[in-house]
Amino acid sequence: MSLLAIQHLSVSYGNIQAVSRADFTVDEGERVCLIGANGAGKTTLLKAIAGMLPVAHGAIHFAGQSITRLASHQIVHLGLALVPEGRGIFSRLSVQENLAMGAYIRRDKAAVQQETNEIYQRFPRLGERRNQPAGQLSGGEQQMLAIGRALLSRPRLLLLDEPSMGLAPLMVKTIFETIADVAERGVSVLLVEQNARLALATCERGLVMERGEIALQGAAATLAQDATIQRAYFGV
Amino acid sequence: MDIFVQQIINGLVLGSVYALVALGYTMVYGILELINFAHGEVTMIGAMVSLTVISALVGVGVDLPGVVIVLLGLLAAIPVCMGVGFTIERLAYRPLRNAPRLAPLITAIGVSIVLQNIAMLIWGRQYISFPPILPQGRHQILGATITDVQIAILVASVVLMLGLTLMVKKSRLGRAMRATAQSPQIAGLMGVNANTVISLTFILGSALAAVAGVMVSAYYGLAHYYMGFLLGLKAFSAAVLGGIGNLAGAVLGGLLLGVIESLGAGYIGGLTGGVLGSNYQDVFAFFILILVLMFRPSGLLGERVGERA
Ligand SMILES: Nc1ncnc2c1ncn2[C@@H]1O[C@H](COP(=O)(O)OP(=O)(O)O)[C@@H](O)[C@H]1O
Numbered sequence: 390m391s392l393l394a395i396q397h398l399s400v401s402y403g404n405i406q407a408v409s410r411a412d413f414t415v416d417e418g419e420r421v422c423l424i425g426a427n428g429a430g431k432t433t434l435l436k437a438i439a440g441m442l443p444v445a446h447g448a449i450h451f452a453g454q455s456i457t458r459l460a461s462h463q464i465v466h467l468g469l470a471l472v473p474e475g476r477g478i479f480s481r482l483s484v485q486e487n488l489a490m491g492a493y494i495r496r497d498k499a500a501v502q503q504e505t506n507e508i509y510q511r512f513p514r515l516g517e518r519r520n521q522p523a524g525q526l527s528g529g530e531q532q533m534l535a536i537g538r539a540l541l542s543r544p545r546l547l548l549l550d551e552p553s554m555g556l557a558p559l560m561v562k563t564i565f566e567t568i569a570d571v572a573e574r575g576v577s578v579l580l581v582e583q584n585a586r587l588a589l590a591t592c593e594r595g596l597v598m599e600r601g602e603i604a605l606q607g608a609a610a611t612l613a614q615d616a617t618i619q620r621a622y623f624g625v
Numbered sequence: 626m627d628i629f630v631q632q633i634i635n636g637l638v639l640g641s642v643y644a645l646v647a648l649g650y651t652m653v654y655g656i657l658e659l660i661n662f663a664h665g666e667v668t669m670i671g672a673m674v675s676l677t678v679i680s681a682l683v684g685v686g687v688d689l690p691g692v693v694i695v696l697l698g699l700l701a702a703i704p705v706c707m708g709v710g711f712t713i714e715r716l717a718y719r720p721l722r723n724a725p726r727l728a729p730l731i732t733a734i735g736v737s738i739v740l741q742n743i744a745m746l747i748w749g750r751q752y753i754s755f756p757p758i759l760p761q762g763r764h765q766i767l768g769a770t771i772t773d774v775q776i777a778i779l780v781a782s783v784v785l786m787l788g789l790t791l792m793v794k795k796s797r798l799g800r801a802m803r804a805t806a807q808s809p810q811i812a813g814l815m816g817v818n819a820n821t822v823i824s825l826t827f828i829l830g831s832a833l834a835a836v837a838g839v840m841v842s843a844y845y846g847l848a849h850y851y852m853g854f855l856l857g858l859k860a861f862s863a864a865v866l867g868g869i870g871n872l873a874g875a876v877l878g879g880l881l882l883g884v885i886e887s888l889g890a891g892y893i894g895g896l897t898g899g900v901l902g903s904n905y906q907d908v909f910a911f912f913i914l915i916l917v918l919m920f921r922p923s924g925l926l927g928e929r930v931g932e933r934a
């Protein structure tokens with residue numbers, strides 16, 4: 390059974406329908422990417438799944454349970470975390486406090502401490518600056534912080550909204566290595582990414598969104614070979 | 626007697642009461658960017674409820690020390706104020722959470738008037754006097770006098786302010802409050818229920834207001850259904866003076882306003898050759914407020930508005 394199942398999902402801003410009748414699933418342990426032009430509705434779709442936007446029509450099931458009408462603060466308890474577009478770190482809280490917020494729903498202090506230290510080992514820059522306001526970090530460091538923070542809620546499914554946006558190539562590489570590692574440990578991933586080539590190379594399956602609809606979906610390798618996709622999204 | 630030192634002491638005592646009330650304004654503003662104009666009335670209700678309990682206990686002649694009786698009054702006032710603060714948010718502000726900014730502001734003024742009128746119906750229009758049951762000790766310090774009540778107000782305020790600061794800086798709830806103040810949506814993704822945090826903020830601010838209400842009525846020896854208006858206005862001004870949304874700013878603004886007002890009251894007669902009496906102290910305090918805001922619109926410790934994410 391799928392970990393995440395989206396059925397005929399529509400999401401609107403007032404009269405503007407930003408997502409229309411989306412249908413797809415993400416299986417346990419699977420890596421799925423969602424590509425599409427600016428304004429296609431990718432962010433809207435992720436926000437609706439995470440409970441930040443109300444669902445107009447359709448249903449969202451996660452781990453066998455309907456989350457269609459749940460608020461984001463309830464959904465995170467079920468094991469679904471979103472790394473939002475633009476990172477959404479708390480700039481006035483310290484790096485350490487941002488991570489503590491990621492573990493807000495947890496009571497097992499010792500394990501949280503252990504995992505926080507692991508994040509500092511993986512991203513030494515975060516450890517060095519743990520007591521500084523997170524707003525002082527560079528964009529790439531903030532993205533690492535946002536991912537580390539999301540992982541501290543111990544998600545089964547991690548949604549990432551354009552984690553490479555505005556980052557230098559070396560930083561993009563680090564971020565994608567991290568995503569691969571996370572998936573390696575059994576966390577399912579739904580990745581929204583502008584860099585379609587990189588996204589399809591990282592994931593097993595791909596979804597293509599156009600004007601609010603899932604226009605195409607299939608194995609990432611197949612999509613990467615598709616001439617229309619190459620023309621539209623690879624910039625060739 | 627040294628008038629200057631005396632007015633500084635009086636000002637700090639008064640200012641610490643302003644600061645406690647100002648903290649309530651600033652905490653709510655920090656999270657909702659809402660001016661809870663009814664907060665002064667919550668302070669008034671704290672004073673009224675505690676005085677009612679204190680008078681009743683004194684009236685039936687209970688054999689307890691005055692301090693204990695006042696503490697019992699406070700113990701009754703705190704939960705009542707917490708309930709009032711919670712209810713105000715729930716009924717008056719929450720339904721308007723996504724309305725244009727002006728709507729909750731007007732509502733706040735409306736709630737304030739409603740609470741004043743309810744208080745007038747319950748307690749009447751007359752002044753209620755504080756029974757003289759507290760220790761009346763007077764101590765000399767630097768050529769001035771400080772009373773037992775003044776010492777108690779100062780000590781209790783410092784303890785409460787330190788406690789609040791510690792809570793906001795170190796505790797899980799305090800962290801959630803600061804995260805929610807920055808972005809309720811992102812805090813929600815972390816599992817924070819913004820409504821719960823907002824309710825707790827009102828409850829906490831109202832508890833401080835209850836204590837301030839008891840302090841101010843013990844200090845002046847009376848309470849009145851209308852006392853929340855000026856007290857609230859001054860505490861709000863103190864919060865703005867210090868930089869609204871900033872806890873340290875509320876404390877600094879409160880103390881400064883208290884001291885300025887006190888010095889103003891002490892010297893204004895002499896400075897104006899007797900044209901303006903000490904009853905002009907309120908004007909003096911607001912005049913300073915306007916001056917500060919002309920040069921630092923965001924308040925003494927406030928950040929420029931653009932810096933709020
Ligand atoms: N808060 C909003 N209010 C109204 N329309 C919005 C809002 N956010 C996004 N939209 C519109 O919804 C559509 C999808 O936006 P979005 O989900 O951000 O796309 P993407 O993430 O694929 O770039 C766009 O046309 C955008 O203009």
Ligand SMILES: [Mg+2]
Binds near residue numbers: 431432433474
């Ligand atoms: Mg987007």
